[in-house]
Amino acid sequence: MFVELFIDGLSVGSIYALVSVGLVLVFQSTRALNFSHGDFMMISTFVAYALVVQFGVPFLFAIPVVLGFSALLGVVVERFVIRRLMSGSMPAIIMATLGIGYMLQGTASTIWTDDIFAFPRLFPGRFVNIAGVRVTPQSIGVVVTTILVMATLHLFLTRTKLGTGFRALTQNRTAAALMGVPITRMYALAWAIGGVLAAIAGVLLAPTLFLSTGMSEITFTAIMCAIIGGFGKIYGAIIGGYLVGIFSSILPLYIPSDLQAIIPFVLLMVVLFIRPTGILGVKTIKKV
Amino acid sequence: MYRERERRVWTGKLWWLAGVAVAFVFPLILSQYYLFVLANIIIMAIVAQGLNTMIGWGAVFSFGQPGFMAFGAYFGAILARELPFLPFPIVIILTAIASALLGLLIGYPCLRLRGFFLAMATFGFSSSIFVLINFLRSLTGGNEGMYAPPPAIGGISFANTTNIFFIVFLIGLLIQFGVSNINRSRTGRAWRAIRDGEIPAASMGINIAKEKIKLFILGSVLAGVGGVLYSYLIGYLQSDFFSIMGLSFFLILVSGGIGTVWGPIIGSFIFMMIPQVFGGMFSQSMNLVYGVILIGFVSLAPGGVYQILGKLQSVVRRGV
Amino acid sequence: MDMQPTVPALQLSGVAISFGGIKALDGISLDVNPKEIYAIIGPNGAGKTTAFNIIGGVYQAKAGRIFFNGADITRLQPHAIARLGMGRTFQNLELFSRMTVKENLMAAKHIHTRTRFWSEIVGTRGVRSEEEQAAEDVQNIMSFLDIEKYADASVEDLGFPVQKRIELGRALALRPSLILLDEPAAGLNFVETRDLSETIMAIRNDLGLTVLLIEHDMSMVMSISDRITVLDHGEVIACGAPEEVQANPKVIEAYLGKRRSYAET
Numbered sequence: 001m002f003v004e005l006f007i008d009g010l011s012v013g014s015i016y017a018l019v020s021v022g023l024v025l026v027f028q029s030t031r032a033l034n035f036s037h038g039d040f041m042m043i044s045t046f047v048a049y050a051l052v053v054q055f056g057v058p059f060l061f062a063i064p065v066v067l068g069f070s071a072l073l074g075v076v077v078e079r080f081v082i083r084r085l086m087s088g089s090m091p092a093i094i095m096a097t098l099g100i101g102y103m104l105q106g107t108a109s110t111i112w113t114d115d116i117f118a119f120p121r122l123f124p125g126r127f128v129n130i131a132g133v134r135v136t137p138q139s140i141g142v143v144v145t146t147i148l149v150m151a152t153l154h155l156f157l158t159r160t161k162l163g164t165g166f167r168a169l170t171q172n173r174t175a176a177a178l179m180g181v182p183i184t185r186m187y188a189l190a191w192a193i194g195g196v197l198a199a200i201a202g203v204l205l206a207p208t209l210f211l212s213t214g215m216s217e218i219t220f221t222a223i224m225c226a227i228i229g230g231f232g233k234i235y236g237a238i239i240g241g242y243l244v245g246i247f248s249s250i251l252p253l254y255i256p257s258d259l260q261a262i263i264p265f266v267l268l269m270v271v272l273f274i275r276p277t278g279i280l281g282v283k284t285i286k287k288v
Numbered sequence: 289m290y291r292e293r294e295r296r297v298w299t300g301k302l303w304w305l306a307g308v309a310v311a312f313v314f315p316l317i318l319s320q321y322y323l324f325v326l327a328n329i330i331i332m333a334i335v336a337q338g339l340n341t342m343i344g345w346g347a348v349f350s351f352g353q354p355g356f357m358a359f360g361a362y363f364g365a366i367l368a369r370e371l372p373f374l375p376f377p378i379v380i381i382l383t384a385i386a387s388a389l390l391g392l393l394i395g396y397p398c399l400r401l402r403g404f405f406l407a408m409a410t411f412g413f414s415s416s417i418f419v420l421i422n423f424l425r426s427l428t429g430g431n432e433g434m435y436a437p438p439p440a441i442g443g444i445s446f447a448n449t450t451n452i453f454f455i456v457f458l459i460g461l462l463i464q465f466g467v468s469n470i471n472r473s474r475t476g477r478a479w480r481a482i483r484d485g486e487i488p489a490a491s492m493g494i495n496i497a498k499e500k501i502k503l504f505i506l507g508s509v510l511a512g513v514g515g516v517l518y519s520y521l522i523g524y525l526q527s528d529f530f531s532i533m534g535l536s537f538f539l540i541l542v543s544g545g546i547g548t549v550w551g552p553i554i555g556s557f558i559f560m561m562i563p564q565v566f567g568g569m570f571s572q573s574m575n576l577v578y579g580v581i582l583i584g585f586v587s588l589a590p591g592g593v594y595q596i597l598g599k600l601q602s603v604v605r606r607g608v
Numbered sequence: 609m610d611m612q613p614t615v616p617a618l619q620l621s622g623v624a625i626s627f628g629g630i631k632a633l634d635g636i637s638l639d640v641n642p643k644e645i646y647a648i649i650g651p652n653g654a655g656k657t658t659a660f661n662i663i664g665g666v667y668q669a670k671a672g673r674i675f676f677n678g679a680d681i682t683r684l685q686p687h688a689i690a691r692l693g694m695g696r697t698f699q700n701l702e703l704f705s706r707m708t709v710k711e712n713l714m715a716a717k718h719i720h721t722r723t724r725f726w727s728e729i730v731g732t733r734g735v736r737s738e739e740e741q742a743a744e745d746v747q748n749i750m751s752f753l754d755i756e757k758y759a760d761a762s763v764e765d766l767g768f769p770v771q772k773r774i775e776l777g778r779a780l781a782l783r784p785s786l787i788l789l790d791e792p793a794a795g796l797n798f799v800e801t802r803d804l805s806e807t808i809m810a811i812r813n814d815l816g817l818t819v820l821l822i823e824h825d826m827s828m829v830m831s832i833s834d835r836i837t838v839l840d841h842g843e844v845i846a847c848g849a850p851e852e853v854q855a856n857p858k859v860i861e862a863y864l865g866k867r868r869s870y871a872e873t
Contacts, residue, residue, distance in 0.1 A: 081583060085586065085587060090349070091343055091546070092590060094349070094538075095538050095542050095582060095586045096582070096586045098535050099578075099579045099580075099586060101535075101579070102535065102575045102576070102578045102579030102582060103579030103580060103583070105575040105576075106574065106575030106576025106578070106579055109573065109575065110572050110573040110576060113572065220408070223404070223408055224408055227404070227408055231404065256423065258422060258423045259419060259423060261415065261419050262412070262415065262416045262419050264412075265412030265413075265415065265416060268408065269409070272405070272409075273397075276400070297731075297736065466729040466730075469728055469730065469731040470725075470728050470729060473731075473735060473739070474717075474718060474721050474728065475725060475728055477707075477714055478715065478718050480706070480711075480715075481704045481715040481718075483706075484703075484705050484707065485702050485703075487666055487686070487698075487702065488698065488703070488704070489715070490665075490666075490685065490687045490690070491664055491686050491687075492715055492716040492718060492719075493687050493690035493716070493718055493782060494687055495685075495687045495688075496687065
């Protein structure tokens with residue numbers, strides 16, 4: 001039972017990691033904590049649902065369209081809402097992203113209503129028995145896909161010129177601009193990647209959790225994962241995502257299941273109590 | 289000079305008294321339905337005022353208002369159910385005290401954090417309150433909810449909408465009076481100084497930790513009191529009523545005018561009127577409407593309607 | 609027992625701090641006497657502002673002690689130090705930007721008023737009379753610095769030189785016995801700098817404050833300071849009267865030598 005739940009946790013953790021990493025990328029580039037990130041995920045998944053279930057497009061063709069849609073959505077939001085507010089205060093940006101979340105929610109419920117929909121599995125099939133442990137192809141598929149996506153992202157950030165430019169931007173915006181890094185294109189790029197990661201997460205999550213407008217609540221859990229890992233650190237977000245995923249799957253063995261919802265938060269408080277900057281975070285000193 | 293100032297103080301107080309008189313006018317001109325809506329607006333404004341003091345003045349970004357409001361509502365309702373002989377003003381006062389203690393308990397660890405970290409910690413506590421409400425079934429009725437007793441003194445119940453409207457209106461007026469006084473005083477100034485810069489504020493002798501906890505407690509108390517009043521108005525409690533309010537208070541603040549004393553009231557009015565205006569045509573798309581309004585204000589009129597009214601007033605004055 | 613005739617207004621002994629393994633201050637010591645105008649100079653990155661932040665309690669010293677009028681303030685928080693009578697300005701203006709000029713100064717009156725939260729809610733007569741007293745003192749300071757005409761303006765709307773005076777006024781509104789000025793002349797033109805020198809002299813002579821300042825404008829430092837400490841790479845390399853410091857070969861090498869042409873323009 002324990003091992004099975006652990007594998008479940010890895011699968012859930014993969015989703016959290018994907019969503020969290022997207023949040024952090026967006027934050028690193030534009031200093032905006034995107035409270036609508038979960039809504040990006042939700043609406044992209046609905047688009048996938050529309051294509052695959054409502055219009056009968058095969059998964060293989062539907063997925064590039066969905067990823068393109070979510071990337072475009074990210075770019076549009078960055079260009080028309082975030083960029084105008086970037087010099088403004090933190091509350092203004094938080095409120096604006098909350099507003100975008102409302103809009104996406106409203107759009108989805110207008111088109112698809114607030115009902116719950118079954119979403120087809122990308123990795124179909126019943127349990128497989130590996131050394132006495134029963135796992136679903138779905139969880140294996142989720143974990144493997146996430147690893148592939150993360151590896152691609154890692155290679156992109158470390159091996160390509162664009163990726164290096166992006167990392168330079170996150171460390172020192174002014175210096176990066178002086179070195180000829182195209183800053184505004186980087187902002188758009190970060191939001192596009194964030195959108196794509198959210199869409200992947202949504203398509204992976206929907207078969208097990210069902211599809212509904214309520215899916216977007218994942219934003220808050222994902223932010224907690226990012227903070228647990230050390231806010232602003234991509235690898236921190238991955239660690240945080242898996243930690244939260246594993247703990248939320250295993251702990252219900254020992255506590256009343258009603259309390260499952262607050263596990264990420266309790267984990268967050270415990271980590272911050274031990275290490276106020278999160279696991280990989282470093283202390284910043286405010287200059288005056 | 290001194291006389292002049294004293295006179296101003298007294299005319300100021302007269303305005304507030306006039307406000308009390310206004311309370312008696314509304315029931316004459318409004319139907320029961322609109323009295324109910326108006327009471328609801330005032331309750332939302334009270335809770336939003338708590339958030340306004342935290343974000344607008346003190347840069348304490350909290351997602352905790354719905355949780356504190358639910359706490360107040362359930363605490364007040366359970367207290368009145370278990371001890372029916374308590375007059376309702378005592379129930380409200382005890383709820384305020386309990387909310388203050390809860391604010392202290394939650395604020396103390398949270399306020400060591402800043403910005404997003406603080407926001408997430410308050411969000412977590414708020415959701416924990418909902419989880420607890422559903423978990424403590426014997427006390428709260430869990431998911432099915434519970435009946436909330438109407439305000440009563442010594443067995444005489446004030447259950448009808450008009451009575452509840454009076455209670456809500458008077459308490460709302462009292463809170464508005466208190467908050468506008470604090471805003472103008474030493475404490476309000478200290479809070480705004482913290483908002484504009486913690487290091488310089490500390491260097492001017494302001495104890496940041498102490499002022500922030502005061503701010504957080506005030507925000508919690510206003511949410512708690514709003515909660516009890518809400519339980520009177522609705523008569524029935526379910527944790528979902530509060531958990532879906534999550535973002536409403538941000539919309540109220542942004543549309544009304546964040547960091548202004550009257551902003552929450554204007555914003556609350558706008559927020560409650562949106563469904564009245566758009567409800568028929570767009571009931572499926574309410575969130576879309578809310579989102580457009582929120583972004584519209586943030587990017588085009590960050591000072592909200594309050595600021596727009598101020599600009600109009602100065603234009604009119606210049607014109608005359 | 610006390611053999612010294614006067615307690616120093618401010619005393620640093622062996623103060624050290626490092627950030628990420630780099631020593632920003634490496635055991636600096638200095639004594640500032642009451643009513644002295646004392647300057648800290650040194651090349652960029654010498655650790656001057658860091659020293660101010662340690663004195664003011666924004667950073668905690670790794671080693672060493674700091675005494676303010678004889679009291680140990682090494683471990684105190686900024687607000688507690690301010691309450692003991694230390695005011696300061698900042699290198700990059702740190703005004704309360706969304707408040708008016710008068711409110712900025714009133715905010716510094718926080719420690720001189722002590723009304724209770726409850727009486728503020730009600731708005732009692734006691735609260736009002738205290739407000740009036742504080743407002744009167746703020747009025748005096750504004751007229752001392754010639755900024756009364758901006759009293760009700762929002763600080764965001766004012767020019768840089770005026771903002772610098774407002775920040776000075778805010779520090780004075782604390783009614784401190786010691787004031788720390790971090791590059792008060794930076795960004796000011798010749799005439800404004802001359803006015804500032806006069807103001808600083810008046811703060812010492814008329815208001816009786818001790819002044820500790822960081823400054824790059826050498827002609828101003830040399831003309832108003834009683835004593836100067838020179839920092840380089842987090843260490844004190846010279847200390848003494850302006851003439852002594854100017855003649856010190858180490859100083860010329862570390863600072864004036866490289867900068868002579870700049871300093872003389």
